[in-house]
Amino acid sequence: MRIIASHAGTDPGRKRRRNEDSYVIAPPLFAVADGMGGAQAGEVASGLAAGALEESRAQNGGERRVVELIQEANRRVHERATTDAATAGMGTTITAALVEPDGRVVFGHVGDSRAYLLRDDRLEQLTDDHTLVAELVRRGELSPGEAEVHPQRSVITRALGTDPDVDVDTFSIAAQPGDVYLICSDGLSSMVEFDDIEEILRRNRTDLPGAAKALIHAANRGGGDDNITAVLFAVDEGGAEELDEQTREIAVAPDEEDTLHPEDGVRPPPLAGEEQEPEIPQAVDTMVVPAAQIDAALAAQEAQEEVPKAGLGRRLLALLVIFILVALIVVLVWWGLAR
DSSP, X not given: OEEEEEEEEEEOOSXXXXXXXXXXXXXXXXXXXXXXXXXXXXXXXXXXXXXXXXXHTOOOOHHHHHHHHHHHHHHHHHHHHHHOGGGTTOEEOEEEEEEOTTSEEEEEXXXXXXXXXXXXXXXXXXXXXXXXXXXXXXXXXXXXXXXXXXXXXXXXXXXXXXXXXXXXXXEEEEOOTTOEXXXXXXXXXXXXXXXXXXXXXXXXXXXXXXXXXXXXXXXXXXXXXXXXEEEEEEEESSOTTOOOTTBOOOOOOOOGGGSOOGGGTOOOOOOTTOOOOTTSOOOOOOEEOOHHHXXXXXHHHHHHHHOTTSOHHHHHHHHHHHHHXXXXXXXXXXXXXXX
């Protein structure tokens, strides 16, 4: 199996001044990193993670190698965040794909960036989001529709840089001729419906630059709430070493019509010392709340629901625990937004 084409497009979106996404397009390795942390820390985090992968010049090694690459990226981001006060608390998602010589595509994933596969004109989401709302959907606490509008949908449960070690999801896909793979930041997946992504990829499966431009255009038309990055690559029969000359790296330049639109009532965040009109919608920053805290809150809620007939004191204690944990999450979200 060989990579016959690859392409990357990125855009700041319609509500952010800076692009905190980074990407890697170094066949046979591809990745997207979506940084967070306020100020310029987000772009530092994603840049460090992408740089670690790109510098590796990885060619193969399977899931173990992909985990090693992501752990090294995590080490670099965490070390910088703990030694540089200006970047304290920063983190980044990472979703990476390594096309192996045997025809497998090996994925490593942390956070809420996503990987998709278009095969036989049908799109499949390959990764699971590490987010609060995704966890609640998996537990049956929320419906997918409710998750799309949940006020804490920007809370992720796993990211690079927040801890010395990170839990990496890995899996492999046996590639087939004609496969088209998409790795993207949530600035794309949260703004464009699944069916629309599928249609765009089907329509442009032999024109990856056109696909990237169309996806970014759709995300901006959908609101452009966040930075938008799409990395695409296609495979076909042949040896892995036979990289087609179409395999290349190109960042799509944002169209003027796709970015900030004053007539739509959308303005970028205010500069230092500048007051923002309250009616103007603002982008919501992503922040990390460890899954352990969420699990504890949900466990406390389940315990309270299982003992409806318990004594008043016991029930009040359970409610107090839930209140404290929820308050902690709210404070963390507020703190993240305040940065």
